[in-house]
Amino acid sequence: MFNLIVRHFEWDAEHGEIGADRLFEHTDGPLAAQFKNGEVPDYAKLSGPPCLFMTEGTGDEECRVGQVSNVRRVGRDITFDFTLARDIPPLTNKVIYDGRRKLGMDDWEFSRNHWAVKNVDLFRFIVGAIQPRRSAPAVFKIPENEKVDVRQLSVMMPFAANFSDVYAAIKQAAEEMGFICHRVDDIWENHSIIQDVVELIDRSRIVICDCSTRNANVFYETGIAHTLGREVILLTQSADDIPFDLRHLRYISYLNNGEGRQALAVRIKDRIQTIMG
Incomplete structure (x- = not known):
């Protein structure tokens, strides 16, 4: 059994209210009677079951599980305090709607402010609705919450001497784009170089990956950047160096000479401008 409270704005405080005439809407009559003394709502009893707090909608709106307390009638409204369960991750209205x-x-309940009581095991539903978390990587660590520096750009490229001028450009x-x-050779924060690589990619807004010479490390780092959802700019001195799995993506071709590197710099700035909008 659980309470369901739907309103049109988010649950971002510890106190709420809903019209008294909306209490027990969409609640079966015999079930509503269990939470009344005659015709008067039993507010103390209503505080017992867990509560699903929702905003109106059937999409990506966030809904939370928690508990109501101190329920009382104030004029035309039912007011209450509430707490949200910290150990239960947020759900979306789409999950609830499905x-x-x-x-x-x-x-109708997804577009109507109301307080209903449902004779359903909410926690059993949640266990079935929440997908298990994927296993964390074993080779390196990524934080549970990302912290992207919107002005950080990282470059993944071979460390050969003939790429030094390319990196400088x-x-x-x-x-120049701010x-x-x-x-990765600019930093040394961990005992493991792969951890430095991953942390640099993870905090970057944009990752530039130079596929020239088919460097295996660059390919590995490109995969990490794509998996972490970073904006990736692919470069190459030869189209043949772009792996088959990446050829459906746009890339910048360049020549490793003075004129070619100047042209590369212009195209990179144009691409950054597009990404940043």
Whole structure:
């Protein structure tokens, strides 16, 4: 059994209210009677079951599980305090909407401010609705919450000497666009170099990956950047160096000479401008 409270704005405080005439809407009559003394709502008893707090909608709106307390009638409203369960992750209205039949809800409830009581095991539903978390990587660590520096740009490229001028051109272009530019050899924060690589990629807004010479490390780092959802700019001196799995993506071709590097810098700045809007 659980309370369901739907309103049109988010649950961002510890106190709430809803019209008294909306109490027990979309609640079966015999079930509502269990929470009344005659015709008067038993507010203390209503505080017992867990509560699903929702905003109106059937999409990505966030809904939370928690508990109501100190329920009382004030004029035309029912006011209450509430707490949100910290150990239960937020759900979306889409998840609730997809499971509305199991929860005893009808379509109208997603667009109506009301307080209903449902004779359903809410926690059993949640266990089935929440997908298990994927296993954390074993080779390196990523934080549970990302902290992207919107002005951090990182470069993944071979460390060969003939790429030094290429990196210098990229770094100058990035700095002219207001970015901080780093290559992994610029930093040493961990005992493991792969951890430095991953942390640099993870905090970067944009990652530039130079696929020239088919460097295996760059390919690995490109995969990490794509997996972490970073904006990736692919470079190459030869189209043949772009792996088959990446050829459906746009890339910048360049020549490793003075004129070619100047042209590369211009195209990188144009791409950064597009990404940043």
